[in-house]
Amino acid sequence: MTISSKWNFPTTVLFGEGRIAELPAVLKAAGISRPLFVTDPGLAKLPVVAGTLKLLEDAGVAYGVFFDVKPNPVESNLAAGIAIFEAGSHDGVIAFGGGSALDLGKLVAFQAGQTRPIWDFEDVGDWWTRADSDAIAPVIAVPTTAGTGSEVGRAGVLTNEATHTKKVIFHPKMLPVTVIADPALTVGMPKMITAGTGMDALAHCLEAYCAPGFHPMADGIGAEGVRLVLEYLPRAYADGFDIEARANMMAAAAMGATAFQKGLGAIHSLSHPIGALYDTHHGMTNALFMPYVLDFNRAAIEERIERLAAYCGIDGGFDGFRQRVMELRAELGVPERLRDLISGLEMDDVRKNLIADMAIVDPTAGGNPVELTRDAVLSLLEKSM
Numbered sequence: 001m002t003i004s005s006k007w008n009f010p011t012t013v014l015f016g017e018g019r020i021a022e023l024p025a026v027l028k029a030a031g032i033s034r035p036l037f038v039t040d041p042g043l044a045k046l047p048v049v050a051g052t053l054k055l056l057e058d059a060g061v062a063y064g065v066f067f068d069v070k071p072n073p074v075e076s077n078l079a080a081g082i083a084i085f086e087a088g089s090h091d092g093v094i095a096f097g098g099g100s101a102l103d104l105g106k107l108v109a110f111q112a113g114q115t116r117p118i119w120d121f122e123d124v125g126d127w128w129t130r131a132d133s134d135a136i137a138p139v140i141a142v143p144t145t146a147g148t149g150s151e152v153g154r155a156g157v158l159t160n161e162a163t164h165t166k167k168v169i170f171h172p173k174m175l176p177v178t179v180i181a182d183p184a185l186t187v188g189m190p191k192m193i194t195a196g197t198g199m200d201a202l203a204h205c206l207e208a209y210c211a212p213g214f215h216p217m218a219d220g221i222g223a224e225g226v227r228l229v230l231e232y233l234p235r236a237y238a239d240g241f242d243i244e245a246r247a248n249m250m251a252a253a254a255m256g257a258t259a260f261q262k263g264l265g266a267i268h269s270l271s272h273p274i275g276a277l278y279d280t281h282h283g284m285t286n287a288l289f290m291p292y293v294l295d296f297n298r299a300a301i302e303e304r305i306e307r308l309a310a311y312c313g314i315d316g317g318f319d320g321f322r323q324r325v326m327e328l329r330a331e332l333g334v335p336e337r338l339r340d341l342i343s344g345l346e347m348d349d350v351r352k353n354l355i356a357d358m359a360i361v362d363p364t365a366g367g368n369p370v371e372l373t374r375d376a377v378l379s380l381l382e383k384s385m
């Protein structure tokens with residue numbers, strides 16, 4: 001193997017309970033005087049948002065609010081956000097929430113100053129160089145879930161409604177300038193969201209760790225991230241107020257997104273089309289496919305997984321690790337089969353073939369340790385049914 005790689009490590013992260021109080025100072029340091037606060041409609045009604053907006057009011061910050069964000073953000077959400085950003089003469093974004101709010105906040109800050117359509121900046125080759133990087137507004141990211149890790153990422157996912165595909169929009173300057181990772185903001189997360197987002201973090205750490213390529217730092221971060229999720233996700237799920245568990249999950253989420261610059265794999269390649277076609281929860285969909293993808297990749301990853309199992313204190317090598325994933329799924333109430341995840345699911349051959357076509361061209365497919373073919377996708381779908 002050639003030892004040649006490109007490593008990118010994230011940004012300033014202010015980590016700890018209560019650190020949201022530093023938001024006004026963080027805005028000032030970033031030179032943002034008129035932030036647009038982007039969140040999702042569910043969170044907008046909760047005290048966690050009211051409390052944060054009060055911090056801004058008390059500090060005399062002139063802010064705007066935008067929360068018209070779908071769980072899987074679409075182009076019309078972006079257009080609406082940009083209109084508000086421009087109407088309010090905003091000079092930066094506070095992206096506050098789970099993956100969809102963080103991604104959309106980053107996309108608004110990125111796209112507001114661009115003249116080309118957003119799809120011109122898909123994460124393909126060097127398309128990001130088409131952007132006017134001086135026109136990208138700064139973002140302060142405040143995650144309120146522990147899964148996506150979008151707070152430390154340089155991309156945002158947007159669903160193209162015309163083609164029902166999720167597109168990754170990438171630019172190095174989409175990386176938030178500062179992250180406030182305050183685990184106290186996650187204590188109100190419902191159990192289902194705790195489980196789903198936590199399993200997304202696990203999928204990021206695991207797929208990055210298994211992806212081919214020379215990236216020992218990502219491997220180390222991914223392995224420790226897996227260990228943290230296995231130890232702390234059951235605790236965070238059982239008791240949402242367990243702040244130590246919440247903090248460790250918040251760290252694991254950021255670690256997953258840091259590690260996956262190395263690559264993701266077939267869990268995500270399958271999860272993306274299913275999410276785009278059926279609007280399923282991304283993390284729950286990942287969790288559903290995880291054991292089948294482990295099996296599919298076994299020949300290529302067995303040795304790695306044995307090492308990982310030993311590091312996590314799991315007996316039985318690959319089989320022991322797979323068993324632990326199955327136990328975790330059961331403990332968290334993850335649907336066992338696709339039809340448990342999608343009510344009234346009817347999937348004919350045309351639909352299965354469409355999913356296979358989408359999965360093999362998904363940007364994550366190239367990171368799978370074993371080549372993801374159409375037949376392989378069809379077989380993985382069959383197993384998940």
Ligand SMILES: [Fe+2]
Nearest residue numbers: 200204268282
């Ligand atoms: Fe993910």
